[in-house]
Amino acid sequence: MTKPIEIHRASRPAPPADSAFALWQLGFRPFYLLASGFAALSIMLWAVQFAGLLGSLAYLQGPLWHAHEMLFGFTLAVVVGFLFTAGRNWSNRPTPTGVALAALAGLWLAGRVLVLTPWGWAAALVNIAFPLLATIALAVPFIAARNRRNYFFIALLALLTVAQAGVHLSQLGLLQLPGWVGIQLGLDVVLFIMAVMAGRVIPMFTNNGVPGANATRRPWLEQAALGSTLALLAGDGLGLAGLPLALLAGVCSAAHLARWLLWQPLKTLHTPLVWVLHLAYVWIPLHLLLRGLAAMGLLAPTLATHALTLGAIGGLIIGMMTRTALGHTGRLLRATRGDVVSYALVAAAAVVRVGWPLLAPAQTVHAVLLSAALWSAGFALYTLRYWPILTRARIDGRPG
Structure with a gap:
């Protein structure tokens, strides 16, 4: 009778680095x-x-x-x-x-x-x-x-x-x-965080990912964009409204738009991991323009809010979650087709939620339902694709 072979724990091959729960x-x-x-x-x-x-x-x-x-x-x-x-x-x-x-x-x-x-x-x-x-x-x-x-x-x-x-x-x-005071303060803080981080990373990612893009920053414009964003935060804290708020939001919008144009967005159209960030950022000056119009009573404030939340916050988050998840797990910084579909779904959700009620206010409920479906599909797709990436160890064996 053949004696069974014993396999000692120490002799078993180590599992691949990316199979460990992390x-x-x-x-x-x-x-x-x-x-x-x-x-x-x-x-x-x-x-x-x-x-x-x-x-x-x-x-x-x-x-x-x-x-x-x-x-x-x-x-x-x-x-x-x-x-x-x-x-x-x-x-x-x-x-x-x-x-x-x-x-x-x-x-x-x-x-x-x-x-x-x-x-x-x-x-x-x-x-x-x-x-x-x-x-x-x-x-x-x-x-x-x-x-x-x-x-x-x-x-x-x-x-x-x-x-x-x-x-x-x-x-x-x-x-x-009102509880909405805390919500508006929180939105202003997040807007400032996005403005700071976008200024640090979008020009750098553009130049690294698109050879010859020549994305630039001007110190005076950086100060104007960030300073006016802080002024808006302070204005909301002080209860600024009407024409003064509209003027402040307009100045802030112009500064952010000029800043974005210096980052050469049109040169990124063939690089999804970069254009998704540019597409999200342009919603910031649009949000500020809509806020100014809402302060003058020319449109519903919720349109400005959703330009910020779905367009800017949602777009920057889906773009940055993709990039940082790939980079910090040792993977190639390249968007897959699934990633691009996620970007498109989240971007479409913003366009539908803001654009449709702006053109046809009576159909707002339909716009909300369609926008919600698009948004949910985009983030569900991210969750399914990145579950194994986020729960497994880096593929290069490094900690993190």
Whole structure:
């Protein structure tokens, strides 16, 4: 009788590097995955609510729930995931990984569930705790490394914490301000974060990805674009309205448009990983133009808001989540056909949500439903394609 061969554990071949579970190795992994899946599911839920087909006993309901979840759920998750990832490179110090990262992701997920329950206090405490703890987690490596150039990101995360606290304290009756004040402050902070990061990366990615593009930056124009964006944030905080707000938004729009044109957007048309960022960024001056018109009572403010949220935020997020997920897992920086389809679906969602009601206001419900379907399809496609990429170790064997 042949004796069976024993295979000792030490003699077994090691699994390929990219087969190991790696979800908790760096901030972008869980938060990109959670945010994209949430974007696909929550927008369809909102579309059903908007059409009047679903009632709710939730703590946050209707448009306030939708705005809160898209800003402090979806967008904030991506911001935190990106800053934890970039922050490690900027400071050369560790940001949350492992159990700490999983705990923060669990806290974020608990916030998404609790706002759909009647437990208002629990929902408020959990949702305020998430950005507060994320702020502290980012501050520790930055301060330890004396990375003063990026200290303002700590302040911006702290402002998002204040904005979210304003929404919940108002909702609980502890603050005599409309909950929408916190939403607008949060949107302004995210707009500034996007403006800063776009100025850092879009010209660089354009020149790296498109030989001879010659994307440039002018210091005075950078100051004008970022300064006017901060002025708009301050104006909203002070309750600026009417003609003064329209003029400020118009100046800000012109500065951002001029900035974008210097980045040579038309030269990127054959490079999807770059043009998606340019296409998203042009929604910023469009948003600001629409905000100015809305301040004058010439159109509905929601059109300006969705130009920012679907067009700029959604477009930049899908573009940056693709690029950073590929780059930080050791893969080739090249968009696949599936990626391009995701970009097109999210871009189409913005065009439908803003353009259709602008031309035919009576058909807004139809526009919302179609836009929601396009948006959800785009982020669902990202989730399915990037699930294995975000949950497996880098293909080059490096940590992260």
